[in-house]
Amino acid sequence: MTSLLGERAPAQAREHAVRARVAELEARFGDPTDPANPVGYTALLEADRAAVPFAAGEALLDDFRIADEYVPHALGGRLDGMDTLVRIMRPVFRRDVGLAMGHGMTTFMAASDVWTAGSSRQRHWLAGLLRDGGKAAIAQHETAHSNDFVRSQVTARRNGDGYLISGGKPMVNNLERAGALVLFCRTDPAPGSGSHSVLLLEPGQLTGARAAVTARRTPVGLRGCRFAGVEFDDCPVPGSALLGPEGSGITTALRSFQISRTVIAATAVAALDTSLRTAVRFDRERSGGWQTGGRDGGRTGAALTSAFVNLLLYDALAVVATRALHLLPAETSVYSAALKYLLPRVLTETMYDLSIVLGSGLYTREGTLGIFQKHVRDVPVLSLGHAGTVACQATVIPQMPRLARSSWFVEDEAPAGLFRLHGDLPPLRTERLSLACGRDSLSATMLAVAAGIGGGGRRGRPRRAGPAHARRRARRGAARRTPPGARTGGGGCGGNRPAREVRPHGPVRAAPRRRRRARPVGPGPLRPRPVPRRPLLGGRGTAPHRPPAGHARRRPAGGVRDPDPARGPAPLQHADQLRPLLDSHPRLTGHPAGRRMRRTHRRSPTMTVHTGRPATADGVLPHEWLYARLSLYLRRAPGTIDPTVPFAEYGMDSVAALSLCGDLEDEFGLEVEPTLLWDHPTVESLLAHLGSVLPAAPAH
Numbered sequence: 001m002t003s004l005l006g007e008r009a010p011a012q013a014r015e016h017a018v019r020a021r022v023a024e025l026e027a028r029f030g031d032p033t034d035p036a037n038p039v040g041y042t043a044l045l046e047a048d049r050a051a052v053p054f055a056a057g058e059a060l061l062d063d064f065r066i067a068d069e070y071v072p073h074a075l076g077g078r079l080d081g082m083d084t085l086v087r088i089m090r091p092v093f094r095r096d097v098g099l100a101m102g103h104g105m106t107t108f109m110a111a112s113d114v115w116t117a118g119s120s121r122q123r124h125w126l127a128g129l130l131r132d133g134g135k136a137a138i139a140q141h142e143t144a145h146s147n148d149f150v151r152s153q154v155t156a157r158r159n160g161d162g163y164l165i166s167g168g169k170p171m172v173n174n175l176e177r178a179g180a181l182v183l184f185c186r187t188d189p190a191p192g193s194g195s196h197s198v199l200l201l202e203p204g205q206l207t208g209a210r211a212a213v214t215a216r217r218t219p220v221g222l223r224g225c226r227f228a229g230v231e232f233d234d235c236p237v238p239g240s241a242l243l244g245p246e247g248s249g250i251t252t253a254l255r256s257f258q259i260s261r262t263v264i265a266a267t268a269v270a271a272l273d274t275s276l277r278t279a280v281r282f283d284r285e286r287s288g289g290w291q292t293g294g295r296d297g298g299r300t301g302a303a304l305t306s307a308f309v310n311l312l313l314y315d316a317l318a319v320v321a322t323r324a325l326h327l328l329p330a331e332t333s334v335y336s337a338a339l340k341y342l343l344p345r346v347l348t349e350t351m352y353d354l355s356i357v358l359g360s361g362l363y364t365r366e367g368t369l370g371i372f373q374k375h376v377r378d379v380p381v382l383s384l385g386h387a388g389t390v391a392c393q394a395t396v397i398p399q400m401p402r403l404a405r406s407s408w409f410v411e412d413e414a415p416a417g418l419f420r421l422h423g424d425l426p427p428l429r430t431e432r433l434s435l436a437c438g439r440d441s442l443s444a445t446m447l448a449v450a451a452g453i454g455g456g457g458r459r460g461r462p463r464r465a466g467p468a469h470a471r472r473r474a475r476r477g478a479a480r481r482t483p484p485g486a487r488t489g490g491g492g493c494g495g496n497r498p499a500r501e502v503r504p505h506g507p508v509r510a511a512p513r514r515r516r517r518a519r520p521v522g523p524g525p526l527r528p529r530p531v532p533r534r535p536l537l538g539g540r541g542t543a544p545h546r547p548p549a550g551h552a553r554r555r556p557a558g559g560v561r562d563p564d565p566a567r568g569p570a571p572l573q574h575a576d577q578l579r580p581l582l583d584s585h586p587r588l589t590g591h592p593a594g595r596r597m598r599r600t601h602r603r604s605p606t607m608t609v610h611t612g613r614p615a616t617a618d619g620v621l622p623h624e625w626l627y628a629r630l631s632l633y634l635r636r637a638p639g640t641i642d643p644t645v646p647f648a649e650y651g652m653d654s655v656a657a658l659s660l661c662g663d664l665e666d667e668f669g670l671e672v673e674p675t676l677l678w679d680h681p682t683v684e685s686l687l688a689h690l691g692s693v694l695p696a697a698p699a700h
Contacts, residue, residue, distance in 0.1 A: 011424040018084055025091045028060055032095060033281075033368050044096055045370045051223040057099045061092070067130040070108045072115060075127035081425055082259065082325050086266045086318075093270035097378040100267065102225035103135075106173045109260045110136035110182040113198060116430045117244030117252045122200055129179045137178035139169040139230065140253065150250060150654055150678070154185040154232065156199065161239045163187070163199070168214070170229040176213060177226065178203055184253060187246055191646045191681035194247030201241055210235035221381040250675070255433040258332045261340040261392075262325060266318035268382050269311065271375050272347055276307050278372045279354040282361060303353040310350045314342065320442070323418050326425040329432040331439050334396055334403075341392035347379050394655040398662035399436050402671060407440045413448050414441035435674050626683065629663055643683035652677075668694060 028039075035042045038056045047054045069088050071077025079085060085108070092100040107130065114126050126136065142152060154167030165185065175181070180202060187197040203211075214229035244252055283300055321335040328335075354372070355362045361369045362376075417423045627638040633656040634641065641650070647657070657677040665672050670693065673679075680686040 051218045071127045089267045090270040098222045098224040107136045110138035134179035136180040137174045138182040139172045140184040156185045164234045165232040168231040175228045193675035193678040196249030198243040198249045199241045200243045221377040258336045262336040265340045265343045279357040303356045307350045330434040330437040337392040337395035394658045398658045402438045408443045411444045413444045646681040
């Protein structure tokens with residue numbers, strides 16, 4: 001994609017052009033609350049009830065030539081960067097998530113594979129199709145295997161110069177009206193990272209008797225999207241349909257996932273913006289202005305403030321992750337997965353907070369409030385498929401031990417351009433997108449920011465922020481605005497204390513709030529005094545309570561094991577081994593945060609940052625350890641695992657495979673590629689590989 005996107009225009013000229021396109025698109029959409037607007041909420045909700053595509057919205061996007069935004073500059077389009085695409089698509093997501101996904105983002109997801117791995121002929125053919133108003137579909141996942149796309153049952157067998165495709169994909173968006181289909185299929189029956197390939201097909205040229213489109217399915221969310229299935233029965237396709245080299249399907253998919261995860265997650269935040277605007281409008285219309293006091297006013301203010309804070313925080317992360325595609329492509333696998341992992345959590349929690357404001361209006365399916373209920377159904381669908389929560393966790397968690405060993409506290413800071421909203425960016429280089437590079441520049445930047453926060457006394461302490469603090473401030477503000485008589489039941493002299501209640505047995509006061517008591521520390525009956533609060537960074541504060549001398553600290557179960565000379569070098573578990581790393585970092589030296597971190601590590605005997613080789617005295621690889629881990633992930637007794645049977649036949653999915661890679665890194669001190677278990681799919685081959693990279697512990 002590098003040569004296609006080419007060099008970007010100067011930042012000022014490019015920014016002017018992007019703003020003009022966004023303003024034009026917003027003007028075309030018009031006021032969504034106007035009942036006479038053909039692309040307003042009224043017409044949109046009518047199409048949603050009928051479960052049909054939003055025809056007026058699609059016609060508007062076609063007239064705007066939205067498909068040019070998905071085509072690179074070198075092929076006649078307007079795509080010069082992912083940050084530009086996010087800004088252009090946000091007005092579409094703000095109007096309707098189903099319109100954005102059904103008409104636009106599905107096509108972009110399919111096209112990004114072609115721009116990344118396709119030949120010149122394939123790229124020019126797809127670019128011409130999209131610029132002429134055509135659409136593309138992508139078929140990767142199967143409902144039987146959900147996120148585990150490598151267990152695809154669609155096969156493509158060699159037949160002369162072409163392939164014979166067999167199997168089915170039950171849920172493909174835009175399949176019925178797509179002019180191009182990107183199909184993920186298995187081309188090699190043997191397990192491994194080269195077992196799958198990607199094909200670029202023209203649905204109109206498929207043999208009718210060998211390829212059939214199944215009945216359309218209407219989902220609960222995204223009802224306007226056209227989901228259908230396709231079944232192949234030895235359907236012949238030419239060899240020129242192969243997208244990239246044969247066997248490169250997994251690599252192509254994992255790289256394109258980083259782009260699609262980031263772009264979709266960064267644009268979906270616009271749906272939250274619409275929901276927040278809807279809740280604010282409803283509150284103002286209901287109260288005839290802003291709420292001026294009372295319990296309901298405090299809860300409403302807290303909910304709206306919390307939603308706005310979540311919107312800003314998530315948008316900040318989205319901007320950084322999007323710009324990282326250009327500036328830090330090797331590190332994007334972590335940032336894109338983290339962003340997509342937060343999407344359903346942030347949106348779901350924020351939607352719930354805003355539902356407090358709407359009350360029973362949440363269930364309205366007509367008028368202005370109807371769009372909120374539609375977003376409640378549509379937004380969760382964005383987290384399905386390859387971007388599911390479990391898939392994102394499987395991308396991040398196995399990399400964390402490696403990042404802790406080689407990146408955190410030692411990496412250089414991220415470039416300043418990563419945090420500049422409209423700064424210039426280099427061209428996107430998809431060949432630099434890495435599956436796991438072992439680097440995380442943002443951690444160093446956070447240390448630098450922490451070091452730059454001053455602190456000294458009450459005025460120097462950083463102000464608290466976040467949804468919880470916003471809710472507390474809203475409650476205090478509502479209490480200050482409430483008349484004194486309302487606070488004390490009419491007496492007017494009781495301050496903020498609760499009013500008396502009259503009960504059958506006489507007047508009693510409301511029960512006072514119970515104070516939280518500190519949990520006991522250690523095995524003994526001693527209970528420490530409550531620990532005073534202290535600022536996170538800088539400032540003064542009372543030192544935390546320490547148990548008396550001789551008081552035994554309880555060690556958690558499964559904690560530090562005693563070093564065994566027969567097992568080789570012991571893991572790094574004590575502060576003395578970690579202190580040189582912390583003391584040498586310029587951002588931690590002399591800073592209160594660094595001193596606290598060093599004190600924390602000094603009294604954390606169970607912290608494990610780096611592990612050694614668990615080799616026995618005679619150099620025998622611990623088969624028992626490997627079989628124990630496999631027994632955990634496969635849910636089988638160790639004695640029933642055949643060393644010559646592939647892991648996939650035992651039901652191991654990609655999540656378990658990536659988790660086992662992380663376990664191998666921790667236990668052996670290696671840097672393991674995420675495709676290790678695909679390249680060595682049996683116990684026998686895996687032990688042979690480990691024996692070759694661990695000379696001190698050869699496999700037998």
